[in-house]
Amino acid sequence: xxxxxxxxxxxxxxxxxxxxxxxxxxxxxxxxxxxxxxxxxxxxxxxxxxxxxxxxxxxxxxxxxxxxxxxxxxxxxxxxxxxxxxxxxxxxxxxxxxxxxxxxxxxxxxxxxxxxxxxxxxxxxxxxxxxxxxxxxxxxxxxxxxxxxxxxxxxxxxxxxxxxxxxxxxxxxxxxxxxxxxxxxxxxxxxxxxxxxxxxxxxxxxxxxxxxxxxxxxxxxxxxxxxxxxxxxxxxxxxxxxxxxxxxxxxxxxxxxxxxxxxxxxxxxxxxxxxxxxxxxxxxxxxxxxxxxxxxxxxxxxxxxxxxxxxxxxxxxxxx
Amino acid sequence: xxxxxxxxxxxxxxxxxxxxxxxxxxxxxxxxxxxxxxxxxxxxxxxxxxxxxxxxxxxxxxxxxxxxxxxxxxxxxxxxxxxxxxxxxxxxxxxxxxxxxxxxxxxxxxxxxxxxxxxxxxxxxxxxxxxxxxxxxxxxxxxxxxxxxxxxxxxxxxxxxxxxxxxxxxxxxxxxxxxxxxxxxxxxxxxxxxxxxxxxxxxxxxxxxxxxxxxxxxxxxxxxxxxxxxxxxxxxxxxxxxxxxxxxxxxxxxxxxxxxxxxxxxxxxxxxxxxxxxxxxxxxxxxxxxxxxxxxxx
Numbered sequence: 001x002x003x004x005x006x007x008x009x010x011x012x013x014x015x016x017x018x019x020x021x022x023x024x025x026x027x028x029x030x031x032x033x034x035x036x037x038x039x040x041x042x043x044x045x046x047x048x049x050x051x052x053x054x055x056x057x058x059x060x061x062x063x064x065x066x067x068x069x070x071x072x073x074x075x076x077x078x079x080x081x082x083x084x085x086x087x088x089x090x091x092x093x094x095x096x097x098x099x100x101x102x103x104x105x106x107x108x109x110x111x112x113x114x115x116x117x118x119x120x121x122x123x124x125x126x127x128x129x130x131x132x133x134x135x136x137x138x139x140x141x142x143x144x145x146x147x148x149x150x151x152x153x154x155x156x157x158x159x160x161x162x163x164x165x166x167x168x169x170x171x172x173x174x175x176x177x178x179x180x181x182x183x184x185x186x187x188x189x190x191x192x193x194x195x196x197x198x199x200x201x202x203x204x205x206x207x208x209x210x211x212x213x214x215x216x217x218x219x220x221x222x223x224x225x226x227x228x229x230x231x232x233x234x235x236x237x238x239x240x241x242x243x244x245x246x247x248x249x250x251x252x253x254x255x256x257x258x259x260x261x262x263x264x265x266x267x268x269x270x271x272x273x274x275x276x277x278x279x280x281x282x283x284x285x286x287x288x289x290x291x292x293x294x295x296x297x298x299x300x301x302x303x304x305x306x307x308x309x310x311x312x313x314x315x316x317x318x319x320x
Numbered sequence: 321x322x323x324x325x326x327x328x329x330x331x332x333x334x335x336x337x338x339x340x341x342x343x344x345x346x347x348x349x350x351x352x353x354x355x356x357x358x359x360x361x362x363x364x365x366x367x368x369x370x371x372x373x374x375x376x377x378x379x380x381x382x383x384x385x386x387x388x389x390x391x392x393x394x395x396x397x398x399x400x401x402x403x404x405x406x407x408x409x410x411x412x413x414x415x416x417x418x419x420x421x422x423x424x425x426x427x428x429x430x431x432x433x434x435x436x437x438x439x440x441x442x443x444x445x446x447x448x449x450x451x452x453x454x455x456x457x458x459x460x461x462x463x464x465x466x467x468x469x470x471x472x473x474x475x476x477x478x479x480x481x482x483x484x485x486x487x488x489x490x491x492x493x494x495x496x497x498x499x500x501x502x503x504x505x506x507x508x509x510x511x512x513x514x515x516x517x518x519x520x521x522x523x524x525x526x527x528x529x530x531x532x533x534x535x536x537x538x539x540x541x542x543x544x545x546x547x548x549x550x551x552x553x554x555x556x557x558x559x560x561x562x563x564x565x566x567x568x569x570x571x572x573x574x575x576x577x578x579x580x581x582x583x584x585x586x587x588x589x590x591x592x593x594x595x596x597x598x599x600x601x602x603x604x605x606x607x608x609x610x611x612x613x614x615x616x617x618x
Contacts, residue, residue, distance in 0.1 A: 011452065019456035026472050142605070146598035148548050150555045150571060151590035161580055258463040262552060276464065277556050280471040288471045292464055299459040 004311045012304045019296045020077065024070050027289055082290035087282065092290030095275050101175065102271035105183075106190055106263065107256050111249065113195030114202050119245070121199070122206020123238060126214065137203060144200030149259050153193045153266040160189070168267055190263035197259055198252070205248050209241035216240075243313060250306040254299045347610055354606020360599035361543075367411060368418040377405035379412040379565040388582045398584040400570070406584065409565035410592055416477070416566045417596060420550045424481045425543050428488030433535055435489075436496030441504050441523050451497070454490035462487050462549055463556075470558045477560050484549050488542045495538040496531050503530045533611035540607055544600035551593045567593045 057063050064072070076083075082092035118141075125137035161167055168189050175183060213219070214237050222232045261273030268274075272291065279287040348355040367374070377395075383403035391398045397406040435454075439447040457465070469483035503509065504527055512526045553559035554568030562569060570589040 011455065014449075014452040015455040015459065017456075018453045019459060022453075022456060023468070026468060029472070142598060142601050143594070146544065146548075146601055147594045148551055148555070148568070148590070148597075150552065150568075151586075151593065154571065154586050155590070158580065158583055158586060254459065254461040256461075258461040258552075261461075261463050261467070262555070265556060276467060277558075280467045280556075280558055283471055283474075285471065288468060292460060292468045295461065295464055296456070296459040299461070300455070303459075 005308050008304055008307050012300055015300055016297055019300070020074055020293065021070070023289055023293050023296070024073055027285055028066065028069075077293065082293065083286035085279075085287050086284050090287075092287060092294070095287065095291070096272065096294065099270055099272045099275045102269050103257075103260050103264065103273060105187055106194065106260050106269065106271060107253075109187055109191035110194035110198055110256065110259070113191055114198035115249070117195065118199035118202025119206050119238075119242075122203040123210055123233065125203065125207045126210030127233065129211065134207075137207070141200040141203040144196050144203075147197075149193050149197050149262045150266055152196065153190065153263055156189060156193055157266070186267075187269075190267040190269060193266075194256070194259045194263050198256060201252055201255065202245065202249065205245055206241065209244055210237055213237045213241045243310070247306050247310050250302055253302050257295055257299075347606070351606035351610060353602050354610070357599040357602035357604075357606065360595060361603060364414050364596055364599075365418060368414040371411050371415055375405075375408040375411040377408040379404060379409040380563045388585075390582070391584055397588045398582070400585055401582075406570070406588055409570060410567070410588055413565045413567045413570065413589070413592070416560050416564060417547055417550060417593075420477070420481050420484060420560070421543055421546045424484035424488060424546045424550075425539055427481070427485035428492055428542065429535070429539050431485070432489040432492030433496045433531075436493040437500050437523050437528055437531065439493075440497045440500035441519070441527055447497075450493075454493050457486065457490040458494075462545065463552055466549055466553055467556070467558065470553065475553075475558045475561050477564075480550060480553055480560055483553070484546050487549060488546060491542060491545075492535070492538050495534050499531045499534045500527050503527050533607075537604060537608045537611060540600060540604035544597045544604065547593065547597050547600065 054063075080093070084091040084094075121137050121141070125134045128134050157167065169186055219232065219236060222236045223229075227236075257273070260271060261277060263269070264271040264274040265277060272295075276288065276291050278284075279291065381404070383399070385403065387399065387403050388401050389395055389399045389403075395405050395407065397410065399405055400409070435450050439450045460468070465487050466480075466483040469486060470479060473479045473482075509522060509526055512522050517526070550559060551566070551568030551571075554566040555572040557569075557572055559568055560566050567589045571586060571593075
């Protein structure tokens with residue numbers, strides 16, 4: 001077990017380093033000079049005085065060798081200083097503080113919806129394998145993977161408007177703790193859209209896991225003991241299939257973040273995804289850099305935690 | 321079972337092994353949904369090729385006399401807020417979808433596949449370095465990575481393609497590497513080594529052919545991913561820039577603003593994206609079922 005943890009740690013640290021190098025390099029290969037972008041020259045072809053450019057460059061440490069710049073940047077990032085906006089008095093952490101909870105709520109709600117829909121659907125599809133029920137479930141889940149969330153989201157708004165003559169609010173209502181109902185009436189729609197897409201993954205994984213478990217010897221034993229089929233499926237098959245499914249849900253955290261970017265955009269939620277898109281459109285480079293570094297590192301760490309927890313819960317992993 | 325009968329069985333299997341055409345025929349018979357997927361993808365390919373001939377209107381030229389007209393005989397899918405024919409824009413849009421989708425998958429397939437093969441066979445620290453790098457790329461959500469690259473280089477057809485290829489590469493790499501590791505451990509690779517084949521020859525003539533089927537499966541699945549990512553970037557306004565007609569872009573500007581007054585602007589491009597991705601997914605699923613020996617005949 002300890003070996004398992006050590007190996008995984010030994011893998012994550014270089015991955016985080018590579019990630020930081022990649023993100024740092026991305027910024028350095030940006031065409032044109034960052035300084036002209038900052039001083040507002042560049043696009044308009046406005047002239048930037050040499051003096052101004054030099055001041056900005058030395059302020060940003062751009063007159064140092066690249067390796068020094070990288071180590072500097074990394075050291076600052078490790079101390080928690082991720083830089084700030086080029087245009088406003090706002091750091092990456094300010095933005096995360098302002099938007100993080102919104103994204104978190106969308107992510108949690110849609111995972112909840114996806115589990116409630118996806119797991120039973122996957123179990124049923126596995127039990128009735130290769131019947132029309134299975135085919136229907138498969139079509140529903142591949143459709144969920146295929147329809148872009150920005151389309152299903154727009155259709156949902158269209159549907160709400162034509163059927164109920166009601167539109168989801170286009171401003172942030174209230175946090176869950178202050179006004180749970182008002183908050184949910186806003187967050188349920190994006191979460192439904194994202195949850196459906198996410199449920200598609202979970203249905204497929206559940207079905208595959210269930211088929212795998214249902215082949216095990218203990219299933220035959222349970223049946224031959226005369227247990228009711230319901231008990232066999234729920235207690236023996238699903239219980240054993242669920243662990244890898246929950247682990248994979250964590251792995252899919254990255255998929256969820258991609259989806260959050262889109263639904264926050266459609267339903268005008270002030271979340272992290274929306275902030276990232278704004279920053280990309282404005283080419284607010286340091287904000288983009290900080291946010292993607294944070295997202296990347298959290299994905300790596302979440303996967304590490306899940307792997308380690310998995311090793312603790314499933315003794316076969318550490319033996320392998 | 322003794323050895324001769326096993327050999328005979330192998331020989332018999334080889335005699336039965338169908339040619340490419342027969343394989344396709346069998347595939348169509350056994351996996352109708354997958355075959356449908358293949359036909360739809362092929363259909364879009366053809367449509368992209370003949371777009372200038374079949375599209376009745378110029379996709380870019382605006383016509384103030386037909387602003388947001390609902391579907392009619394002269395405009396089967398209606399017109400958008402600038403009076404451009406939606407059907408013609410959809411048809412021209414196939415070109416960008418197909419161009420970005422296929423080229424990003426090709427780039428990602430070549431780089432990811434080669435690195436996977438070489439890494440698996442060579443092993444050691446080189447493989448470790450490649451894998452840690454791929455891990456770090458996989459940690460960035462598809463859209464986030466795409467957004468980052470576009471943020472730095474600015475949106476263009478080339479950059480969007482490169483961005484999506486970057487997203488795809490580690491995913492293909494992982495699959496190819498996994499199967500190449502399994503193959504590298506088999507006796508026929510040892511035999512090739514023993515008779516003095518060069519590393520290059522072993523990797524590309526002996527290991528690579530056996531990794532082809534997982535490669536085909538993952539590439540098809542990634543094609544679906546590429547199409548949806550391209551559309552998402554266009555939707556967010558950072559894809560292939562206007563006035564080029566893109567499916568995602570059609571949903572972003574006009575589709576969103578006029579969703580209530582002009583629903584046809586929303587429905588048509590969405591159906592186009594969904595069918596293309598659905599087709600690629602179905603094809604990928606069917607290929608996996610057909611090519612993965614563990615799933616075959618279940």
